[in-house]
Amino acid sequence: MICEYMEYVYIKNVKIAKTAALAPMADVADGAFRTVAKKYGAAYTVGEMVSAKGLVYGDKKTAALLKTADFESGFERPRAVQLFGSEPEFMAKAAVIAAGERPDIIDVNAGCPVAKVVKTGAGSALLKPENAKLFGGIINAVVSAVDIPVTVKIRSGWDENSINAVETAKIAEYYGALAVAVHGRTKRQAYSGTADWGVIAAVKKAVNIPVIGNGDVDGAEKCVQMYERTGCDLVMVGRAARGRPWIFRDIARYVETGEPPSALDLTEILAVMREHIELIVRDKGESAGMREARKQAAWYLKGIRNAAGYREKCARLVSLKDFYELAGRILADAGS
Ligand SMILES: Cc1cc2nc3c(=O)[nH]c(=O)nc-3n(C[C@H](O)[C@H](O)[C@H](O)COP(=O)(O)O)c2cc1C
Numbered sequence: 001m002i003c004e005y006m007e008y009v010y011i012k013n014v015k016i017a018k019t020a021a022l023a024p025m026a027d028v029a030d031g032a033f034r035t036v037a038k039k040y041g042a043a044y045t046v047g048e049m050v051s052a053k054g055l056v057y058g059d060k061k062t063a064a065l066l067k068t069a070d071f072e073s074g075f076e077r078p079r080a081v082q083l084f085g086s087e088p089e090f091m092a093k094a095a096v097i098a099a100g101e102r103p104d105i106i107d108v109n110a111g112c113p114v115a116k117v118v119k120t121g122a123g124s125a126l127l128k129p130e131n132a133k134l135f136g137g138i139i140n141a142v143v144s145a146v147d148i149p150v151t152v153k154i155r156s157g158w159d160e161n162s163i164n165a166v167e168t169a170k171i172a173e174y175y176g177a178l179a180v181a182v183h184g185r186t187k188r189q190a191y192s193g194t195a196d197w198g199v200i201a202a203v204k205k206a207v208n209i210p211v212i213g214n215g216d217v218d219g220a221e222k223c224v225q226m227y228e229r230t231g232c233d234l235v236m237v238g239r240a241a242r243g244r245p246w247i248f249r250d251i252a253r254y255v256e257t258g259e260p261p262s263a264l265d266l267t268e269i270l271a272v273m274r275e276h277i278e279l280i281v282r283d284k285g286e287s288a289g290m291r292e293a294r295k296q297a298a299w300y301l302k303g304i305r306n307a308a309g310y311r312e313k314c315a316r317l318v319s320l321k322d323f324y325e326l327a328g329r330i331l332a333d334a335g336s
Pocket of ligand 1: 023026049153237
């Protein structure tokens with residue numbers, strides 16, 4: 001019975017519709033992306049991971065990552081900022097700085113598999129069994145430093161021989177984390193293979209805080225399957241939202257009414273893409289913005305006729321005018 005999911009999960013006092021949330025994605029889910037994700041139905045957003053050290057040392061680019069998209073209107077709410085680091089003191093200080101930007105939630109990254117993060121002892125390095133004490137210390141330090149809810153995002157474990165999401169989630173709960181997001185892959189898997197939803201179900205059984213299920217949800221039906229198979233309290237979508245932010249609207253509608261999603265036509269796709277790219281340029285200026293827009297634009301074109309040729313053109317976009325011309329060409333080619 002689909003409608004039973006049209007409920008809310010509470011992370012302390014933060015109320016989130018049980019549809020789907022946008023996963024944190026460094027270099028992808030910036031303010032512009034989060035704005036379109038939110039506009040097209042994301043129940044909750046998590047910002048790009050932010051270096052605790054960078055924040056504490058006053059790095060301006062790092063601090064800029066904490067900004068709420070559309071702060072004045074409170075549009076991007078509820079929302080979390082995510083911190084990564086390996087030292088409890090830095091994480092605590094960074095949390096205080098981050099709280100100054102008034103997010104609803106601070107999330108701790110214990111899942112990033114990227115070498116430059118892991119080698120500093122942060123991200124998924126915190127999942128190594130020998131780092132359990134440090135992991136607990138970090139959660140404890142962040143929870144003690146701020147008075148907004150603290151959550152954590154983990155993976156199933158470091159590798160196939162150390163699947164420890166249940167233990168990790170219990171430690172997080174013990175030290176005061178108020179929700180745990182579980183990506184059902186190990187660090188070693190990075191993004192390969194398929195996510196093990198059994199791990200998410202096991203975590204759900206083991207803790208009393210909300211569990212956010214994550215991994216491989218790429219549409220409305222898959223989202224409902226994630227809720228049903230894992231018992232999770234909220235579903236989080238990452239990669240499938242790239243070039244398809246309306247996935248959240250599809251999910252919300254399906255969860256609310258059981259109505260299956262209908263595909264957007266080319267004109268509608270290009271309209272969302274234009275909206276997104278104009279926001280990137282508004283936030284980052286035309287030069288840097290269009291560099292960022294290249295990859296975002298290419299994602300929107302996935303699956304359309306002649307996509308490969310258009311994607312090559314995306315890689316050369318330097319101005320908004322280039323983009324408008326490309327969009328016009330795509331429509332003209334399609335005879336729209
Ligand atoms: C480009 C990219 C950047 C990511 N950046 C982050 C990040 O900053 N913090 C984080 O916790 N997870 C990050 N992730 C992991 C996602 O949040 C998510 O856990 C993962 O993609 C699995 O979900 P999906 O199958 O819905 O994509 C990133 C993933 C991708 C593909």
